[in-house]
Amino acid sequence: MKRQPLVPLALFAALFFATxxxxxxxxxxxxxxxxxxxxxxxxxxxxSVSQVNRARAWINIPMGxxxxxxxxxxxxxxxxxxxxxxxxxxxxxxxxxxxxxxSGSMQGVYGPSSILRYSVGRFSLSDFSSRVLSGLSDGARAxxxxxxxxxxxxxxxxxxxxxxxxxxxxxxxxAAIDNDDKAYFGPSRAFxxxxxxxTELLPGQDVGAEFWAQLDLAGxxxxxxxxxxxxxxxxxxxxxxxxxxxxxxxxxMGDSVFAAMAAGGxxxxxxxxxxxxxxxxxVAWASGKTGGLVAFTPIRQLPVxxxxxxxxxxxxxxxLDASLSIMPGVSGSAGGGALFRASDNQPSGTALREGxxxxxxxxxxxxxxxxxxxxxxxxxxxxxLFIPETGSAYPEGTPLRFTASIxxxxxx
Amino acid sequence: xxxTIVLALLFAFVPLVSVLAQExxxxxxxxxxEYQTGADSWKPARPGDRVGKGVVxxxxxxxxxxxxxxxxxxxxxxxxxxxxxxxxxxxxxxxxQLYLLAGRVKxxxxxxxxxxxxxxxxxxxxxxxxxxTGFEFDGVNLIVEHGTVQLMTATGQTRMVGxxxxxxxxxxxxxxxxxxxxIASGLDSVVELVVxxxxxxxxxxxxxxxxxxxxxxxxxxxxx
Numbered sequence: 001m002k003r004q005p006l007v008p009l010a011l012f013a014a015l016f017f018a019t020x021x022x023x024x025x026x027x028x029x030x031x032x033x034x035x036x037x038x039x040x041x042x043x044x045x046x047x048s049v050s051q052v053n054r055a056r057a058w059i060n061i062p063m064g065x066x067x068x069x070x071x072x073x074x075x076x077x078x079x080x081x082x083x084x085x086x087x088x089x090x091x092x093x094x095x096x097x098x099x100x101x102x103s104g105s106m107q108g109v110y111g112p113s114s115i116l117r118y119s120v121g122r123f124s125l126s127d128f129s130s131r132v133l134s135g136l137s138d139g140a141r142a143x144x145x146x147x148x149x150x151x152x153x154x155x156x157x158x159x160x161x162x163x164x165x166x167x168x169x170x171x172x173x174x175a176a177i178d179n180d181d182k183a184y185f186g187p188s189r190a191f192x193x194x195x196x197x198x199t200e201l202l203p204g205q206d207v208g209a210e211f212w213a214q215l216d217l218a219g220x221x222x223x224x225x226x227x228x229x230x231x232x233x234x235x236x237x238x239x240x241x242x243x244x245x246x247x248x249x250x251x252x253m254g255d256s257v258f259a260a261m262a263a264g265g266x267x268x269x270x271x272x273x274x275x276x277x278x279x280x281x282x283v284a285w286a287s288g289k290t291g292g293l294v295a296f297t298p299i300r301q302l303p304v305x306x307x308x309x310x311x312x313x314x315x316x317x318x319x320l321d322a323s324l325s326i327m328p329g330v331s332g333s334a335g336g337g338a339l340f341r342a343s344d345n346q347p348s349g350t351a352l353r354e355g356x357x358x359x360x361x362x363x364x365x366x367x368x369x370x371x372x373x374x375x376x377x378x379x380x381x382x383x384x385l386f387i388p389e390t391g392s393a394y395p396e397g398t399p400l401r402f403t404a405s406i407x408x409x410x411x412x
Numbered sequence: 413x414x415x416t417i418v419l420a421l422l423f424a425f426v427p428l429v430s431v432l433a434q435e436x437x438x439x440x441x442x443x444x445x446e447y448q449t450g451a452d453s454w455k456p457a458r459p460g461d462r463v464g465k466g467v468v469x470x471x472x473x474x475x476x477x478x479x480x481x482x483x484x485x486x487x488x489x490x491x492x493x494x495x496x497x498x499x500x501x502x503x504x505x506x507x508x509q510l511y512l513l514a515g516r517v518k519x520x521x522x523x524x525x526x527x528x529x530x531x532x533x534x535x536x537x538x539x540x541x542x543x544x545t546g547f548e549f550d551g552v553n554l555i556v557e558h559g560t561v562q563l564m565t566a567t568g569q570t571r572m573v574g575x576x577x578x579x580x581x582x583x584x585x586x587x588x589x590x591x592x593x594x595i596a597s598g599l600d601s602v603v604e605l606v607v608x609x610x611x612x613x614x615x616x617x618x619x620x621x622x623x624x625x626x627x628x629x630x631x632x633x634x635x636x
Contacts, residue, residue: 105584113567117584145585147568199587200571206589234614239576239592244614266614270592272576276608 067104288343307384443475
C-alpha cells in the first residue's frame with residue numbers, strides 16, 4: 001500500500017471547517033456530494049482491469065455580490081488488477097483537495113468600462129491549446145477585460161498536486177518521482193503565464209498570444225527550466241464552421257539550451273438541426289529530436305489519442321470524430337485517427353522493428369456513449385482500439401491494444 | 413421681407429431633416445399588462461392603446477403583450493419590465509431603443525426597402541443593435557432567428573451573433589462565442605442552449621463561465 005500523506009486531508013478539513021464559520025455568508029451557500037465509479041478494461045499483450053470509486057464533497061459560498069468561494073475534496077478507492085500473473089495494486093484511501101478557489105470580479109479598476117476577474121487557490125487553468133498546461137494548479141490568475149481586448153496573467157506552483165494529476169514529464173527527476181511508490185506529490189515546479197486575446201479582431205475571428213514559463217524548483221538533480229510562446233487564432237465561418245489553430249515554440253535550459261516546437265488545428269462542422277451533429281477534424285504535431293529541435297516537453301503531459309499510449313511529444317496525430325444526440329439525454333460519438341512519429345527516434349511503448357524508417361505508427365478507432373438518466377444520475381461507456389502498423393513499423397505479431405470503460409455518476 | 417425669406421427657407425428644409433416622435437401600439441394583450449407614462453398612475457393595457465417615449469411597460473405572471481413600432485413587433489414575455497426610451501421616425505427610417513429592467517423580449521424587425529430600422533435593447537451590462545432581425549433576449553442570453561445582432565457588454569466587448577446562433581454574457585462581462593443551435597424553442601430551453609454552446613466550443617476547457625440562466629443583471633442589446 002502506498003503511503004497516504006495527511007497534508008491534503010488536513011488542508012481540506014481545515015478549509016472545509018473554516019468555511020463553516022463564515023456564518024453570515026452561509027445563508028446562500030450550496031453544497032453536494034458526487035459519487036462516481038469508473039471501471040476500465042485494457043487488453044494488449046496482458047489484460048488488466050481497473051476500478052476507481054470516488055466520493056466528492058463540494059461547497060459553494062457566494063461572498064458578496066461579485067465573489068465566490070468554492071471548495072471540494074474527495075475520497076477515492078482505486079484498484080488495478082492484472083491477470084498474468086495475477087496481481088493487484090490497491091489504493092484503499094486517497095483523500096485530496098479537488099478545488100479551493102476564491103474568485104470574483106471588480107468593475108472600473110482600469111477605466112470605467114474595465115472588468116478585472118481573479119481567482120486564487122486551487123483551480124483549473126489551461127493554455128489556449130491545452131497542450132502546454134491544463135488541469136488543476138495552485139496559484140492565482142487575473143484577467144483584465146478592456147472592451148475587445150483581454151489581458152491575463154497567472155502564476156502558480158504544481159508541487160502540491162498529486163503526481164498523477166501533475167503529469168510532469170520534463171526531465172529524469174520527474175520520471176524518478178513517478179516511479180517512486182512513496183512519493184505522493186508531483187515535482188516541485190512553478191509556472192508563470194501571460195497572454196492577450198483580441199475578440200473579433202476580424203469578423204468572427206479572435207486572435208491572441210500566450211507566454212508560459214516553467215521553473216524547476218527542485219534543490220537536487222537536474223534543473224530544467226522551459227518557456228513557451230503560443231500564438232493562436234480561432235473563429236467561425238458562417239454559422240456552421242468553427243476552427244482554431246495554434247503554434248508553440250519552446251525554449252529550455254537544462255544541461256544545455258534546447259528548442260522544440262508544436263502546432264495544431266481543429267475544424268468543426270456543426271449541424272444542430274441533425275441531432276446536434278458535429279464533425280471534428282483535428283491535427284496536432286509535436287517535434288521530435290530532429291533538425292536542431294528536441295522532443296517537445298510540455299508542463300503537463302497528456303495522451304494524444306484514446307486507445308494508444310502515445311503522449312504529446314515526437315508525434316503527429318490526425319483524427320476525425322463525429323458526435324450526435326441520439327435521443328434526449330443520450331449522446332454518442334465515434335471516430336478514428338492516424339499516428340505518425342515526428343522524428344526517426346523510437347516512440348514510447350513497444351519498440352519498432354530494428355532499422356525501421358516508417359513514420360506511420362498505426363490507427364485508432366474509438367466510440368463512446370453517454371446517457372443522462374436524470375439530473376442527478378448519468379452514465380457513460382467508451383471503447384477504443386489501437387491497431388499498430390506491423391508492415392514496416394512494429395514487429396509482426398504486435399498485439400492490438402483494446403480499452404473499454406464504463407462510468408456512472410450520482411449526485412446527491 | 414427678410415423674415416419671409418428665412419421662414420420660406422426653413423419650411424423648405426424641414427422635410428429633409430424632419431424627426432417625428434413616433435408612437436407604439438399594443439396589438440395583443442394577454443393577462444395582466446400595465447403601462448405607466450411619466451408620473452401618471454399605472455393603466456391596464458388594451459389592444460390598440462398607443463404609447464410613446466418614456467412609457468414603462470410591465471407584464472405579470474403568465475401575461476404577454478405584443479407592441480408594434482411601425483412594422484416592427486416586440487413580444488413582451490411574462491414577468492417583464494421595460495422602458496421605451498426612444499422611438500423616433502426619420503425620413504431614413506425608424507430608431508427605437510428600449511431598456512430591459514427584467515424579463516424577456518422577442519423582437520422581429522423586418523427590413524424595409526430604402527429605409528433603416530434601428531432597434532436597440534439596453535441594460536447596464538450590454539447593448540445590442542439590429543436591422544432586419546428577429547431575436548429573443550432576456551438580459552443575459554440572446555438567440556437570433558434571422559439577421560445579425562451585435563451583442564455588446566458594458567465594457568465594450570462585442571460579438572456579432574448571426575441567424576440560428578446563440579450567445580450569452582458570462583459572469584465577468586465576457587460575451588461567449590456564438591454557437592449554432594436549434595432555435596425552435598427559443599430561450600425557454602436556455603439551460604440546454606448553454607450546454608450546447610459549451611459543447612460546441614473547440615476548447616477543451618470552458619473559457620467563459622456560463623451565465624446565471626435567468627438574468628440577474630441587465631444587458632443592452634442593439635440591432636443594426
